[in-house]
Amino acid sequence: QNIILNFINILICNYINYF
Secondary structure: OOHHHHHHHHHHHHHHHHO
């Protein structure tokens, strides 16, 4: 499956939780 898409999704979730 698309590992890159999953990685971007994790980065977005971490970015939202950071604020």
